Amino acid sequence: MSKQINQSLREWMDVFMHRSMRGWSQFAKSTGLSMPQFSILMQLHHKGPCGMSQISERFDISNAAASQLAEKLVQSEYIERAEDPTDRRAKVLQITSKGKALIEAGVTERHRWLDELVKTLSTEEKAKVSEALTILTQTAKKYESSEE
Amino acid sequence: MSKQINQSLREWMDVFMHRSMRGWSQFAKSTGLSMPQFSILMQLHHKGPCGMSQISERFDISNAAASQLAEKLVQSEYIERAEDPTDRRAKVLQITSKGKALIEAGVTERHRWLDELVKTLSTEEKAKVSEALTILTQTAKKYESSEE
DNA sequence: CTTTTTAGTTAAGCGGGCTTAACTTTATGC
């Protein structure tokens, strides 16, 4: 039983990840953004505003690199870079509505595939899948918050 | 109901994709391979041997670019480049055992997190998740083969 | 059998990401 769930998770992740990674990199390319720039944008969309150092830490690059990438995103108006009112050395990076729209367009595009899949499921199957994914997502969120 | 499954799919994707993409790019970096090189390796591992043109088509780059990337992977012994016996203009790219080992190490690392999640599930939850993911995977595979 | 098309390679050159190093500005520790 334990073996079975491992097996099914692995297979699903395999299929899903290949599809997903390819889709995202194609989408990133179509926007004209490089992958590093795009990843930062995703990060800001996903986790909300943060400072420059969090970016460099998260992506394991130097402060200088983060600063340069952020600069380009500011230039193209996908993010905003403001002074942190509580510490005037620090900056607060935040996605703009233009940036948000871009990422959400990507998400929507990625979802089209999932929607197609769901369409072919029976009502009963839909219910099962929905319940299972909710369980997984909840568990994952708990785990993420527990690891710091 | 249809709304509910869309919602749970979206949330699931949000959490799992971020985690997974981050993990892969960290892993790729740790191997010293660039993302383009790593992606080609993944592709060869996932879909088996193919020619140079399929690579350039798949990743939407020029033949020249594909050739140069492949050359580097050959140099580092992650792939083999042989002459296609049925068409002496063409080449057959194939992952080596060294390459396979590398990718599989990455997969294993990615799975560690999934295993942690599964551990915290009850027996009943495991059964539900397992069943649902099997449904999804089967559906996805059918869909993939139907789209060409 | 010649012409054209197809598969791949090679080289030059551009642009991007990244690092190190030097610097500015602001906060912290004593």
Place this chain on the structure above:
DNA sequence: GCATAAAGTTAAGCCCGCTTAACTAAAAAG
């Protein structure tokens, strides 16, 4: 207050991926 540490920025230089263009070699078309 003064020294030290921390957050970002800027510039120089390297490596890498990518494109275009020129080329080789083999298959297909006529």
